[in-house]
Amino acid sequence: MKNPRVVIVGAGFGGLQAAQSLANSKADVLLIDRNNYHTFVPLLYQIATGQLEPEHIAYPIRKILRRCSWKQSNQKPQLRFLMAEVERVDFSAQIVETDSCAIPYDFLVLATGSQTQFWGVPGAAEHAFAMKTLEEAVTLRNQIISCLEKAVQISDPLQRQQLLTFTVVGGGPTGIEMAGALVEMLRGKLRRDYPTLDLREVKLILVQSGDRLLTNLPKKLGIYTHKRLRQLGVQIYLQTKVSQVTPKSVHFPDQIIPSATVIWTAGLTANSPETSEDLSSAKKGKLIVQPTLQLLEQHNVYAIGDLAYVENNGKPLNGVAPEALQQGVAVASNIKQQLRGQAPQPFDYFNKGRLAIIGCYSGVGKIGVLAFTGFLAWLMWLGVHLVYLPGWRNRLLVLLTWLYTYLLGDRAVRLILPR
């Protein structure tokens, strides 16, 4: 009898975890991703600000899989990888169509994540810098350092101001960490690289549409973050919506700010694959799933991570990595249940807490009822992410780099790589 075939689309936190958890099942598992590496998204902001090297947070998927793929038997790998772009899912034929071949499945896990949402703001998609992929993070690093190199050559103070103004749109965790990392980068030892440039001219701006920062965390933490970023010299605009982005400026309803670099962290939309039948979706294009994470319409198809709209205790989940990881485990367990002819179980999220890093030795966190701020939260954020980073080699390199950068206040990576 042939083994049942499980196909997983997307090697983010959820998809990769699902594949690993299915390694010791009886199924033949195929993981598909458009890249040959898993991106550790929480550290992307450190790529963009020249602290870490791209290779440190991008881990070859085949290397992760080879650790578990041979466990069961020496005959045939049960866990395989395909680098391909998924173009369409045909539910009636049970086939995933990719740019290179069509793949039949018995069970399908959709874990295609999310992409940046520009809300139709004119110029945002063209001129703002997103930060969801490794490529985008490297492009942003090139941009930031290029602005400094250009500013050196320019004598017109207005033009220089434009090059030295960095605007972060979005007051969620990504916006906060990006603003803090820009402070660390541009107010640190880097100024010694530019003796002819007065880096006090650098302006850092954070724009948030809501009335406070970090709306998903307790109010107290948002207020602390606000105060800390202001101390660090970041100008914060609350209740402000960006109305336009150009290559040279960012427009608010009541003013125009000259700024060559606009970093967009203000929204995500689910990265839903094209399917043969329409699926029920919630806001941000997320697919509505049953409590078991199965699609409403297809009982052998699951959706997890940023792609799925999941409620826990009546409240929608936030789209953070631990949710996707736990859903990856749950989905694997549910597929195993179905393979044994048993009913899948509802997913229950165990919230270990939330942490957000500000930078410059401060962060905020909430574990259970305990909310805390400052150095401890900063250290915990780094520690937790070091533990979750895949691969011992990467962990060691990132630790060494952090020691180097935080002890010396320097940035290691500041290449403008031509593309």
Next chain:
Amino acid sequence: MKNPRVVIVGAGFGGLQAAQSLANSKADVLLIDRNNYHTFVPLLYQIATGQLEPEHIAYPIRKILRRCSWKQSNQKPQLRFLMAEVERVDFSAQIVETDSCAIPYDFLVLATGSQTQFWGVPGAAEHAFAMKTLEEAVTLRNQIISCLEKAVQISDPLQRQQLLTFTVVGGGPTGIEMAGALVEMLRGKLRRDYPTLDLREVKLILVQSGDRLLTNLPKKLGIYTHKRLRQLGVQIYLQTKVSQVTPKSVHFPDQIIPSATVIWTAGLTANSPETSEDLSSAKKGKLIVQPTLQLLEQHNVYAIGDLAYVENNGKPLNGVAPEALQQGVAVASNIKQQLRGQAPQPFDYFNKGRLAIIGCYSGVGKIGVLAFTGFLAWLMWLGVHLVYLPGWRNRLLVLLTWLYTYLLGDRAVRLILPR
């Protein structure tokens, strides 16, 4: 009185050394490069084969300069950097024209290096992969790993053969090290990443137009290298000229070899800037200089490194890094002589010896009259290059990576980075 202005074009081995050696002079020194980093070219092949990360061998120029730029005074940096593309040199006006501004000079050092020479072979410039810049090395890494990813998906044995055949054109040190590194990469633990692929299907081909390898080194070393590479499974074609390159094959006069990856290391031509007056040039477009490294036509303009045709004891120099480094020192010293109103001195190259790495724990070398081969030469090659690599951080990271890869037989970096 204003300080004399020295402009150096190109931050390769020669230009960077010249800038550093001029740091404690009375001149204002400006170093220009199109990139904001110095590329440690001898290790590019390790980037292309996924051993090192690009950031390990690319060092921010401003970081090198800031170490020496403040030595003399705290008032004003004497050593500055400009990231720009040089478009033309005007000798009569004593101006270097760049894409961003025009820069006047009193003394000029041209150190613009060389570029890949395809000798007009049809298709070579379009389809062969060069390996002179960091960008090219990363592109080649993407290509090699993409070929493996594609080969996994293909059932037609002929097409798979094409994807798994890697041809290196050129039997000089770069060709040799590239062929050896491909053996290390493709016959090493990487095969465990591709359980469904038989990596014994991989074909490695080395093509050399001359009648032996490493023509610039003693015959004995070329023969050893030939034997060693054959042992390692590399097919070597001597006295063979490539007549055409297509995206799928490489053509010799008497046969066509299906090969999706053709790596071109078979020639360099000087990267001469456009000038207001014609300059005397030797073969490969190199500028003819006086024994003092001054241009024949311009006594305040020097040319060094791969750009300059320099003879030593009646024989032309080879274009290796130590020559450029020593010329950088010499040119700085000669400019200081001229600033003091004294005559510049002829350049004398001190040959410390030559080393070439084959890979798989073997290399060849010649120091004085002593020629040696094998493990010792391999180890010396790595040791010497580790010492010359700029920056302690990079040295440590490269050492750790080498220990990792050579002890475990694994490759750390195998990302296909989208461009």
